[in-house]
Amino acid sequence: MNLERWRTIADWPLTAAAFLFLIAYAWEVIGDLTGSAAAAAEAVIAVTWAAFVIDYVVCLVLAPRRWRWFYTHLLDLAIVVLPALRPLRLLRLLAVLAVLQRTAGRAFRGRVIMYVAGAVALLVFTAALAVLDAERSAPASPIHTFPQAVWWAFETISTVGYGDFTPITETGRLVAVGLMVGGVATLGIVTATLASWIVERVAETEADERAATHGEIVALSAQVAELKELLEERAAS
Amino acid sequence: MNLERWRTIADWPLTAAAFLFLIAYAWEVIGDLTGSAAAAAEAVIAVTWAAFVIDYVVCLVLAPRRWRWFYTHLLDLAIVVLPALRPLRLLRLLAVLAVLQRTAGRAFRGRVIMYVAGAVALLVFTAALAVLDAERSAPASPIHTFPQAVWWAFETISTVGYGDFTPITETGRLVAVGLMVGGVATLGIVTATLASWIVERVAETEADERAATHGEIVALSAQVAELKELLEERAAS
Amino acid sequence: MNLERWRTIADWPLTAAAFLFLIAYAWEVIGDLTGSAAAAAEAVIAVTWAAFVIDYVVCLVLAPRRWRWFYTHLLDLAIVVLPALRPLRLLRLLAVLAVLQRTAGRAFRGRVIMYVAGAVALLVFTAALAVLDAERSAPASPIHTFPQAVWWAFETISTVGYGDFTPITETGRLVAVGLMVGGVATLGIVTATLASWIVERVAETEADERAATHGEIVALSAQVAELKELLEERAAS
C-alpha cells in the first residue's frame, strides 16, 4: 500500500473524526463541562486524537522519502503533539467545504465566495471555542462566555478591533494572530474576486475591438479560399 | 398571473413601503417617541410590514416550484417574521440606487463608485438606527443618541474601531457584524474599481504593440487582395 | 473672458493662497496663538479666504450654464461659506503634487505611488490641524497637542484605531470620517498599483506564447509575398 492509496482510504474517516472532535470540543467548551460529562467529551476527543495520530504514523511509514516528508509536515506533527494546537485539526473540515462547493454550480467566482463564507464561519467558530477554552481560566480576562468569544472573533477577523474584549493568555493571543491572518486573507480574496469581476465587465467594451480583429482574420481567410478556388478552376480548364 | 408579472407590479409599491418604513422607523428611533406619536409611527410600520407580508405570501403562492422557492428565500421569511431583522427591509431601497445609477452616464466604473457611495450612506444610516433602537434600552451601553450611533457606524464600516462606543446587546452586535461585512465589501469594491482603472492605464502603453499586430494583419490582407486582382487580370487576358 | 481662461489665470494665485492659508492656519493652531499674533494669522486667513470667495464668484458669473455650475459645485460653495470646512481649501495643494509628479519620470505606477505618499502626508497634516483646532477647546477631549493629533491621524488613516485618542466634538468626528475615507482610498490605490504590477509580472510568462502567434503571422506574410513574386515572374515570362 502506498501513501496515495492510504490518503484515499483515510480521507473520510479523518473528516468524520474532525467532525466528532468539533462536536465534542464545542460541547465541552461551551457547556463548561465538569464530572462525567467532561470525561465523556474528553474520551471522544481522545478517540479522534488517536485517529489523527494513526494517520500521521501511517503516512510517515508509507512516505517514499521519509525525512523529506517529516520536514515538510512539521505542522502536522505539531497539531498531533501539542494540545494547544488541537483546534487546527478542524482545518480538515475545509475539505468538506471543497466538496460542498463542487455541487454549487460552475461559476468560479461564485464558488470562491461560497468557500470564503464557509471558511470564515468555520474560522470564527473554531477561534471562539479556542479562545474561550484558553481565556476562561484566566481571572483577569474579559472573555468568559461563548457569545462574547464569538463577538470578539468577528471584531478580530474584520480587523475592527474595538478592544472591549482582548485575550490576555498566550494561547488566546496565538488564536488572535491566526484570526488576523485569516482576516487579511479573507479581505484579500473578497477584493480579488470583485476585482476580477469588475475587470471583466470593463473588458466587455474592449471585446468589440477584439471581435473586429477576429472578423478581419475570417475575411482574410475567405479571400484566400476564394483565390484558391479560382486557381483550381483555371488548372481544371 | 405568474411570479414575474407580480414582481413587476409589486416593485414600486414595495419600494414605497420601504421608504415609508424608513421615515417612520427613523422618526420613531431618533425622536425616541412616546404616547400617540409612537403609536402613529408604529401604525405606519405595521402597514408597511403588511405590504411585505402580502408580497411574501403572493410570491410563495405564485412560485412554480413552491418548496424550492421557500428554501431559497428563507432570508425573506426571516425579514418578515423576526422584528429584529426589520431594518433589512431597507435593503429594497438599493433598487432605487440602481435606478439613480442608470441615469448617471455610461461609464461602468463611475456607476460603481456612485452605487457604493449610496449603499454605504444607506447602510450607515440604517445601522445607526438599528443599533440605537437596540442599545438605548440597555443602561450599560455607551450608545444613547443618534449622532453617537452614526459615529459608531462610521468607525465600524471603516474597520477603524476606536472602541469608544461598542454595542453590548445581541441585536446591536448583530448589526455590527452586518456593518463589518459591509465594510469589507466596500473596501473590496473600491480597491477593485481602482485596480481596474490602473490596469487599464498601464495597458494603454501596451496598446501600441497590439495596434502594430493589427496593422500587420491589414497589410497582409491588402497583399492578398492585390494578388487576387493580379490573378483575375490574367484570367481575363 | 471665459471660464477656462479665468481658471488658467487664477490657478497659481489660488494655489499660493492655499499655501499661505496652510502656513497661517498651522501657525495659529500649533502655536495656540493669542493677542496680536492670533490677529495677524487671522488676517492672513481672511485674505486667502477673500481669494477663494473672488474665485467662486467669478467662476459663477463666467459659467455658461450658471445654475448647472451652481448645482455641481455645491461643495465649493460650502468650502467658501462654512468655517468648519476651511481645511478643505488645502485640497488645492494636491494640484502642486500633480506638478511635482510630472517631473518624476514617466512610469505611471511610480507616479501613482509618489502622488499617494504626498496626498497622505498632506491629509494627515491637515487633519491633525483641523482636529486639534476642534478638540482643543473641548475639556473632555484627549487631544490637546499637535503631536497627539498627528498620532491620532496616523492611527485613523491606517484604520488601526487603538482608541487612545478619539475626537468627541462634531467637527472632530467629521474630520475623522474624512480621514477614514482617505484611508480606504489609500489602501485601495496601494493594493491596485501592486496588483497591476503583479499581474504584469505574471503575464510576462504568457508573452512568449503571444510572441509565437505574432511570429506565425509574420511567417504567413512572408509566404504570401513569396507567392506574389512567383506569380509576377510567371506573368513576366
Added chain:
Amino acid sequence: MNLERWRTIADWPLTAAAFLFLIAYAWEVIGDLTGSAAAAAEAVIAVTWAAFVIDYVVCLVLAPRRWRWFYTHLLDLAIVVLPALRPLRLLRLLAVLAVLQRTAGRAFRGRVIMYVAGAVALLVFTAALAVLDAERSAPASPIHTFPQAVWWAFETISTVGYGDFTPITETGRLVAVGLMVGGVATLGIVTATLASWIVERVAETEADERAATHGEIVALSAQVAELKELLEERAAS
C-alpha cells in the same frame, strides 16, 4: 575601484553586520541587560555600526556624482547618524530573504508569498524590539515585556488595533507608523497576488476562445502553403 565593485564586495560583510546587530540588539533589549553584558552587547552594536559608517563613507567617496548620491541617500545617512533609526539597519536582512526566495522554485506568486511572510516576520520582530527599547523606560507605558511588544506589533500590522497596548513615547509611535505602513503594504501585496491568481483562473475559460483564433491562423497558413504548392506544380508542368 568604482561604486558597483564596492557594493559587490561589501554586500555580504554588511549583511553579516546586520545579522550580528540583530542578535546583539535582541539580546540587549529582551534580556534588559545591565553591567558587563550590556557593555558587551553595546560593543558589538558599535562594531556593526562602524561597518555601516564605513560603507556610507566609501559609497559617498566612490559615487560619480557625489551631491546627487548624497541627496538621494539621505535615509542612509539618517540610519547611520540617528540612534533612534538603528533598527532600520535590519532592512538589509531583506536581501537575505531575496536569496532564500531564489531557491524556492520558479512560481512568481509563490515567491511573493514567501517573501511577504519573511518580511512580515522580520518587521514584527524588529518593531517589537524597537518599541520595547523605547517604551520600557517610560513608566506610564503599558508595554514592558517582549511578548507584550510582539502582541502589540501583530495588532498593529494587521490594523486590528485593540488598544490594550499603545506606545506613548515619540520613538514608539514612529515605530508604530512604520508598522502601519508595513501593514497596508502587506495587505496590498496579499490581495494583489490573490487577484492575479483569480484573474488567471477566470481567464482560463476565455483561453479556449483565443485558442480558436490561433487555430484559424494555423488553418489559414496551411491553406496558403497548399496554394503555393499548387502554383509551383503548375509552373513545373
